Amino acid sequence: MSALIALRSYLFRYRVAMIGGFLFLIIANGVALILPYLIRLAVDSLQVRTDPGALLRFGLLIVLVGLVQAILSYYGRFIQAEVSRRIEYELRADLFKHFEKLELDYFQHNKIGDLVARAINDLTAVRGLLGPGISNLLNTTVAFTATIILMLTIDARLTIYSTSVLPLISVVFIVLARKIERSYKSVQDQFGEVSAQAQENFSGIRTVKAYTQEEYELHAFRTANQEYVRLSIIYARFYALLWPAMYFLAGLAAVILLWRGGLDVIEGRITLGQMVQFTGYLAQLTWPMIAFGWVVNLFQQGSASMKRINEVMDHQPTIVGPEPSLESTNEPLRDHLEGKVEFQHVSFSYGDREVLHDINITVEVGSSLAIVGPTGSGKSTLVNLLPRMFDVSKGQVLIDDVDVRKIPLALLRRQIGYVPQETFLFSVPLAENISFGLEALDTKRLQEVMQSAQLTKDVEDFPEGVTTMIGERGVTLSGGQKQRTSLARAIAKEPAILILDDAMSSVDTHTEADILKHLQRVMQGRTTIIISHRCSTVKNLDHIVVLDEGRIVEEGTHASLLQLRGLYAEMYRRQLIGEELEDS
Numbered sequence: 172m173s174a175l176i177a178l179r180s181y182l183f184r185y186r187v188a189m190i191g192g193f194l195f196l197i198i199a200n201g202v203a204l205i206l207p208y209l210i211r212l213a214v215d216s217l218q219v220r221t222d223p224g225a226l227l228r229f230g231l232l233i234v235l236v237g238l239v240q241a242i243l244s245y246y247g248r249f250i251q252a253e254v255s256r257r258i259e260y261e262l263r264a265d266l267f268k269h270f271e272k273l274e275l276d277y278f279q280h281n282k283i284g285d286l287v288a289r290a291i292n293d294l295t296a297v298r299g300l301l302g303p304g305i306s307n308l309l310n311t312t313v314a315f316t317a318t319i320i321l322m323l324t325i326d327a328r329l330t331i332y333s334t335s336v337l338p339l340i341s342v343v344f345i346v347l348a349r350k351i352e353r354s355y356k357s358v359q360d361q362f363g364e365v366s367a368q369a370q371e372n373f374s375g376i377r378t379v380k381a382y383t384q385e386e387y388e389l390h391a392f393r394t395a396n397q398e399y400v401r402l403s404i405i406y407a408r409f410y411a412l413l414w415p416a417m418y419f420l421a422g423l424a425a426v427i428l429l430w431r432g433g434l435d436v437i438e439g440r441i442t443l444g445q446m447v448q449f450t451g452y453l454a455q456l457t458w459p460m461i462a463f464g465w466v467v468n469l470f471q472q473g474s475a476s477m478k479r480i481n482e483v484m485d486h487q488p489t490i491v492g493p494e495p496s497l498e499s500t501n502e503p504l505r506d507h508l509e510g511k512v513e514f515q516h517v518s519f520s521y522g523d524r525e526v527l528h529d530i531n532i533t534v535e536v537g538s539s540l541a542i543v544g545p546t547g548s549g550k551s552t553l554v555n556l557l558p559r560m561f562d563v564s565k566g567q568v569l570i571d572d573v574d575v576r577k578i579p580l581a582l583l584r585r586q587i588g589y590v591p592q593e594t595f596l597f598s599v600p601l602a603e604n605i606s607f608g609l610e611a612l613d614t615k616r617l618q619e620v621m622q623s624a625q626l627t628k629d630v631e632d633f634p635e636g637v638t639t640m641i642g643e644r645g646v647t648l649s650g651g652q653k654q655r656t657s658l659a660r661a662i663a664k665e666p667a668i669l670i671l672d673d674a675m676s677s678v679d680t681h682t683e684a685d686i687l688k689h690l691q692r693v694m695q696g697r698t699t700i701i702i703s704h705r706c707s708t709v710k711n712l713d714h715i716v717v718l719d720e721g722r723i724v725e726e727g728t729h730a731s732l733l734q735l736r737g738l739y740a741e742m743y744r745r746q747l748i749g750e751e752l753e754d755s
């Protein structure tokens with residue numbers, strides 16, 4: 172329950188509405204208690220047999236009171252529901268904001284599905300607690316206490332007899348509802364399984380067909396689907412039991428009342444009207460008893476879910492910018508970087524495993540650096556340290572002689588154009604994909620950028636040019652087109668430092684040569700870092716670093732590296748042979 176403390180600031184913000192809603196509900200409950208009393212008066216008046224018109228008056232009065240009660244409880248519930256929706260909205264917005272601040276590592280170590288579940292299912296459970304949970308808790312307490320008091324004023328013994336089975340209603344409800352809940356969860360999980368299987372099959376349809384695995388996949392799907400139905404039937408069984416059980420117990424209470432109350436009327440201890448009034452109260456008690464069981468469940472689920480949400484919210488982002496402190500204002504606030512890059516004795520570990528060892532590199536402003544090396548040697552990891560996707564374990568990464576951890580995160584990332592190894596495009600028009608994170612580009616600038624990335628010709632063939640939708644609801648780009656779009660996105664930022672992580676692997680060598688020619692112009696006076704497996708890509712760059720198993724094993728220019736006759740020269744020789752074979 173302590174998990175719920177996190178909710179207090181949200182609740183406090185809506186205190187007026189909450190209290191208003193409570194008042195409506197309390198008054199509505201009070202008005203409801205008048206109804207059985209009116210019915211008693213009506214019944215008792217029958218025995219006196221005076222005025223048939225009185226019956227009509229009673230009837231109208233009952234309708235009126237019922238109407239007032241209905242309106243009040245409508246508003247009470249509505250306000251409560253609205254407040255709970257608004258708090259849910261704020262919680263979800265805060266949660267998403269928090270997610271966006273968390274470091275890359277967090278997402279790699281938590282299942283995305285689980286994070287999404289917290290933002291959806293758990294929040295829904297918390298809303299259940301805030302809405303029906305709180306309002307029914309209040310309703311139940313007020314209605315229960317008031318009704319019992321009124322019953323006691325009529326006849327204490329009869330009250331004890333007739334309410335004796337009522338606690339059973341709460342207990343049975345709690346037990347059954349919990350079983351239903353658990354069973355429902357397993358149905359949901361299995362449904363997730365079924366839909367994940369279908370989704371993976373549709374996304375991987377190419378592979379499934381190419382390996383003629385349709386039958387096998389069909390069988391796997393059938394099994395998952397059968398399990399889903401089996402669990403659903405168990406759920407239906409529990410669910411079907413719930414209300415009949417409630418009605419049965421309520422009926423039992425009514426029978427006891429009929430028997431004991433009937434005797435009381437026969438023996439003249441109470442009037443027939445009072446007996447009818449009693450019946451009305453008993454009926455009114457049934458719902459609070461059920462609601463009480465419900466409230467217990469809502470609170471348990473809500474606080475368990477809140478705990479899961481708190482777990483995320485309490486995780487502090489590990490990669491944050493420097494706190495802007497007033498003392499450091501002797502240095503003018505900068506809005507751009509020059510682009511000098513330096514790695515000083517940099518080591519980096521993923522968990523316990525060190526994958527970069529004592530790396531030292533300096534790249535002057537406006538020059539270009541190539542990083543080559545076998546797969547898994549740590550090239551991507553190294554460049555990830557620049558925009559602080561991760562922070563170094565030892566040593567320092569400097570830009571313009573300042574440790575990157577001392578540069579405001581927004582400035583740092585704005586000044587780095589990073590084309591990651593795996594391209595990611597959003598399902599929005601092409602132009603928006605290119606200007607991602609920027610104000611929309613004007614047509615001229617967009618054309619320039621696309622020209623630099625050699626994208627112009629491709630776009631001419633798209634049905635709607637630069638406004639063509641990308642992805643599921645639009646055109647599917649080829650691997651090379653995706654890479655060039657991603658490249659255009661980085662160029663459009665006009666970054667001080669451009670990083671291409673194997674960004675042209677799906678582009679043919681001729682197009683690549685054209686891109687490089689353009690880049691030279693675009694990147695004049697800026698720093699470029701290019702990771703590649705092709706010597707042809709990097710041979711004209713100013714400095715080449717060869718990484719192997721996280722260490723720099725060779726460095727120099729293309730010519731000097733060839734003379735070394737080491738790893739690089741060997742790589743070059745093989746690629747030359749490959750090219751000759753292609754050309755012949």
Ligand SMILES: Nc1ncnc2c1ncn2[C@@H]1O[C@H](COP(=O)(O)OP(=O)(O)OP(=O)(O)O)[C@@H](O)[C@H]1O
Pocket residue numbers: 279521526545546547548549550551552553592673
């Ligand atoms: N998020 C991660 N968590 C743990 N280990 C990782 C992670 N990313 C990479 N590694 C490991 O770090 C090492 C270096 O990986 P990295 O991706 O930097 O290699 P790379 O040189 O870019 O390879 P490639 O040429 O295939 O892109 C590899 O052994 C890899 O298994």
Ligand SMILES: [Mg+2]
Pocket residue numbers: 550551552592672673
């Ligand atoms: Mg890589």
